[in-house]
Amino acid sequence: MSRNMEVNAGSSGEIPSPIRNRFQKSGSQAVYEVTETKKSCVTRVDMPGCPESDLTYWVDANNVHFFADEPAMPEYENAGRKYGGSMIFNPEAYDVKKTKVKLINGVLWITVPKIPGKNASINVKERILHY
Incomplete structure (x- = not known):
């Protein structure tokens, strides 16, 4: 079973509370955060153990897709997390083609710029995929 996050930006609705990391002692304990700045939508996703070289992402139409795998550690009988x-964006409010994606120290940052003069709001939906 794998957890998949879908973010709808540019729709109305409430943002659900993300899963918390009970072992983290300071800072936001959310597994992911979606914030809106004056110029963009910024998403931060914790992907511990994932090297930058393993990140795969692409943009198609109004969607941003991303994947990365934590390496297996057989000495700990750990197959690694996937x-x-x-993320789905309203193409009338966000310039998805100019999306910037980077993975730094196990934290994925996705920045999607807003189209100047357009009113945008963020709606986050979560779904669980089984495969």
């Missing part, structure tokens, strides 16, 4: 998700 991460992935899709």
Whole structure:
């Protein structure tokens, strides 16, 4: 079973509370955060153990997709975690083609710029995919 995140930006609705990391002692304990700035939508996704070289992402139409795998550690009988998700943006409010994606120290940052003069709001939906 894998957890997949879908973010709808540009729709109305409430943002559900993300899963918390009970072992983290300071800072936001959300597994992911979606914030809106004056110029963009910024998503931060914790992907611990995933190297930058393993990140795969692409943009198609109004979607941003991303995947990365934590390497297996057989000495600990750990097969590694797999991460992935899709974000859907309102193409009338966000310039999805100019999306910037980077993975730094196990944290994925996705920045999607707003189209100047357009009113945008963020709606986050979660879904669980089984495969």
